[in-house]
Amino acid sequence: MASEEQEINAEPTKTFFVDMLVRDIALEQAILDLLDNSVDGAKRLSEGSDDFTDKRIEIGFSSDSFVIWDNCGGFSRSIARDYAFRFGRAAGARTTPHSIGQFGVGMKRALFKFGKWFRVDSATADEQWAVEVDVPKWESEDGWTFPWADTDSSSVSRDQHGTNIVVKALRPEVAARFGSRNFENTIVGLIKSKHRQFISEGLDVRVNGNRVDATDLALSFSDQLKPGVDVFELKYKDAATVNVKIIAGVGPSIPREAGWYVICNGRVVLEADRRNVTGWGLMEEQQNRLLIPAYHNQFARFRGVAWFDSDDSSQVPWNTTKDDVDQDSRAWQAAFEKMQQMMRPVIDFLNELDRDIDEYTREKSPLLDFVTKTPLRKSDTLSEKTVFAAPARDTVQKGPKYVKIQYSRPADDIEILQEELGVRSAKAVGEKAFDLTLARFSDG
Incomplete structure (x- = not known):
């Protein structure tokens, strides 16, 4: 049997x-x-x-x-x-x-x-x-x-x-x-x-x-340019509270450091993430319109940080190997929408910065000069709720409009002018020649 x-x-x-x-x-x-x-x-x-x-x-x-x-x-x-x-x-x-x-x-x-x-x-x-x-x-x-x-x-x-x-x-x-x-x-x-x-x-x-030395994540911070910060709690029945802090702002122009940082119970899960997992290239499906653009180096100054902390580590949104987020986590879904809301004005400002650079050149952009001179502050010192603040282009003191001139000439001719004008580079030859020509016609 x-x-x-x-x-x-x-x-x-x-x-x-x-x-x-x-x-x-x-x-x-x-x-x-x-x-x-x-x-x-x-x-x-x-x-x-x-x-x-x-x-x-x-x-x-x-x-x-x-x-x-x-x-x-x-x-x-x-x-x-x-x-x-x-x-x-x-x-x-x-x-x-x-x-x-x-x-x-x-x-x-x-x-x-x-x-x-x-x-x-x-x-x-x-x-x-x-x-x-x-x-x-x-x-x-x-x-x-x-x-x-x-x-x-x-x-x-x-x-x-x-x-x-x-x-x-x-x-x-x-x-x-x-x-x-x-x-x-x-x-x-x-x-x-x-x-x-x-x-x-x-x-x-x-x-x-x-x-191993620590590396700090810093954002531009002043009265006129400061990151948005939101702090809130997520409470669910029969589960430990999850404390969340989200920061979105502007940092140094370093492409490899741009993107979202996700930190769970003090452990970094995502670093400089620029995937659609964190909202880049986000589309609104019903109206088929772009909400957040895909990343490119125009946004190299973007810095976003999402902190999750809980007594119960199973409540924070990381996967089992702690190298990515759990997109099905209730905590992640609740925070993700807020992350996109806080990301949008930073993206808008960086678009304005790019327009200012196009108009005035990178060397002469008043807005870029303002951003690069704004002091930095460590992200972990930011704890008070604030709305992202940035100056409008028309509020930054402007100088004359600049246009970049580019052209090519035979190398032998450039070397002759370098010697005659007493300069060391092709760029300096072009600038000196322009200044001399302008002065001649201005005097005439």
Whole structure:
């Protein structure tokens, strides 16, 4: 009878599970996942303050090994046993308010992604523990548990509580990238952008011994030219409140820095985003009209920032790998409409600036001169609600209208005039020749 037959075994093999687990995550993102966990430790120690002074995270990698060490408090043996090494986030797992990394799949995925042997040492003020795993051996054994290992106080201890993770026997493709200087530069750049807020608040992050400096996101700010700022709360039944701050304004003309920045619980998710995900090229479908133009370098001064913060990290609009927004999130949908409303007047002003440059040239544009002389202010210092303000073209003091003259002449002739006029460039020859000709006819 069918009921007496042995049940079909559908359990996954460990090797298959590990290979599937690491397949869809980039190596850079795996490192950031581990860094996020350390930052959460620093958040717990800071107890809600924005001061991360004396908190340090050191990342080191080469073609032989990967190490990440922190002095950010560590985590307990019970958390390691019941939650931290579970594949997936177990019910009842402890959460860090405003967390950016969680004891879900991130840490295990990173360890398996890097290599075939890893060791984790962690110590709190009350206890110390260690786990050491030979992955091929573990894969060949029954059961899904990891063995405890003898503790080693050389890296962390109850007097210096934190976490130390070492991975060896690197996968060949990982070893090749870890040994590349270009990869090191990539990681430093990612940490600068993704963790700019925490580094600016005192967190000491080092990569292969070199400290990562913070980069500030600044906008033009004066009585006449200032960004729009809106601050509001999103409250939903049976869910933690999401605090939102949106800023839209003008910054330096740097194309690679232009666009929207989306920050969730202090972690940058999108940087200088210029896709339709953040509204660029937005169309009104019913009337088929363009609401926001697609990005081009005319808008290289646009800066937009959308902050989301919540006690419950599942309520902020990031995807599971924290490298894009969750467009289905209620918080994102509510903020997206406001982002477009605040973006429109900035785009209109930048269009006016472009017209002024066309009329007066870049060297003589009164409006461009005004913008470039306006002081900058760090975006994270802007907290009061304001409406975007910018001067109209006719309110900026204007000089005479300028027209750019361009023409070509034989190089030998230009060199003769350079010598005769005592100037060093073809441009200077043209300007001097014009001035002399104008003076001759003006005198006549």
